[in-house]
Amino acid sequence: MAARRKNSIPETDTKLDQVLEMITMMQKDNMEHFQKLEQGFERSFQKLESEIREIKSDLTKLKVTDEKVQKLTLTVNQLQENQEEMNEKSKETEIEMEKMRNQMALLEIKLKADVLRFRGVPEEEGENIKKKMTHHLSKYINMEEDEFDEDISKVVRANYSKRDVLKRERDVLIFFSRKRTREDILAQSIKTSLQIQDKKILILKDIPNRILQKRKEYYFLRDFLRENNIRYKWEDLEGLRATYNFKSYRLTTVPQAQDFLEKLKKNLKEIPATLQDQNG
Template structure:
C-alpha cells in the first residue's frame, strides 16, 4: 500500500514541477520586441512613402516623355506632309523635265535625219565636183622623181623624152604642151624628195600615149627612173587611201588593177573578175585570200606616195 501511495505522490509532484518549469517573461524583453515591431512598421511606412514618391516621379516623367513623343510625332507628321507636297512638286518638275527631254530628243533626231540627208547630198555634190575636176584634168600628168636643179628649164629637160614618146619634132612637141611646172609641196621637202612636175597636154590622146609607154617600159630621164601618174582630184585620192592595203597587196602580187571613179578598183585574179566598190568588200577580199597572196612589199610602196 505504501508503495502505491508513493508512486501517486511522485506523479503529482512531477506534474507540478512541469507546470512550474515555464519561466515567465520579463517586462524588459517585451518592450524590446514592441520597439522592434514599431521600427519595422516605421520602415514599412517609410518604404511605402518612398515607393509612392518614386511612382509619382515615374508617372510624371512618363507623362512628360509621352508629351514629347506626341510633339515629335506631330512634327514628324507635319514634315511628312510637307515632304509629301514637296515630293509631289518634285515629281511634277521631273515629269516636265522628262517631257522636255523627250521633245528635245525628238528634235535632235529630226536634226540628225536632216544632217544625214544633208551629208548625203553634200557627198553627192562633192563626187560631182570631183568628176568635173577629173574631166578638166584628163589632159594632165604628174611626173615624179626628177631631181630639182637651180634655175632649171623644165621644158628643155623633159622635151627629149616627149619627143621620143610622141615621135614628134621639137617644135611640134612644144606645141602639144599647154603648161609645165613643179607643184608646191610640203611633203616632198620633208622626205627630201624632188617636187612633182605637172604637164598639161593639149590633147588627151597624147597624155594616154605617155601612160601606155610608161606601162610597157620604165621611163628614164638623166639616169633617173620616173613615175608617171594621172592627175587625180583630192577628193578621189582621199577615197583611194581607204583601199591602200588592197592596192599594195595587188601590186606586190603583180596583179594589174584599174581604179574606179569615184571610188573602188577592179581587177582579175585566177580567171575571176572582181569589182571592189566599198571598203567592207576590200577588207573581206583580203581576209578571204590572205593565204593565197603574198604580204605587202613595203619597199615597192615607198616610191608611190601622193
C-alpha cells in the same frame, strides 16, 4: 422600444450623410478624372491636328516636287527628241556633204584628165622646164619635138612649202592639148621607165588627194593583183575593177575587196594542185 427607434434615426441620418459624402467625393473624383481625360483628349486631338497639318504640308510639297519632276521629265524627253532630230539632220547633212565632195572630186578628175604628173625630175636654177620635158618625152615616145610641143599647152613645177622642197624635187605638171599623146606616154611607162639625167622618173595621173586617200585602203588588194599579174583598173571615186578568168569584178567597198582577195588566194592555191593531179 420607442427610445431605441428614436436613437436609430440619428444613426440612419449619419449613414445617409456618409453615403452622400462618399457620392460627393466620387463625383468629385470622377469630375477630376474626366477633366484629366478631357485634357488628355484635347492634347491628343491637338497633337493629331498638328500631325495632320504637317502631313498636308508634306503632301503639298510632295505634289509640288512631283509636278517639278514631271516637268523635268518632259523637258528631258523633249531634249532627247531634239537631240535625235539633230543627229538625224546631221546624218542627212553629212550624206549631202559627202555627195558634194564626191561631185567636186569627179569635177577635179575631169579638169585634170589632160594632166600628167612627173615625179623626180631634177630641178635646176633658171631651168626652161617646158623645153627640158619636151626634149626627153618626145624621145621617150619616138615623136618629133616640134610635134610634141604642139600637143602640150602648159608645163609647170608644182608649188610646195619650203620644207617639202628640201625633201625632194618639185613635181612637174604637163597639161596636154592632145589626149592621144598623153595616153602614149602612159602606155610607154608600162613598158619602160623614163630616165632623165640618169634618174628614174615616176609618171602619175594627177588624182585628187581625196581619192588617193581612199585608194590607200585598197593597196593590200592592188599589191596582190600586181604580184600575180592580174589586170585591174581604179574606179573614179572609190575601189577598183579587177579582171580574172575573163570575168570582171567591181569592188567598191573594203569588205568586198577583202572577200575577193580571200577567194582569189584560195583559187590560186587550188590551180597548182589541179595541174599536179593532171600531170601525175
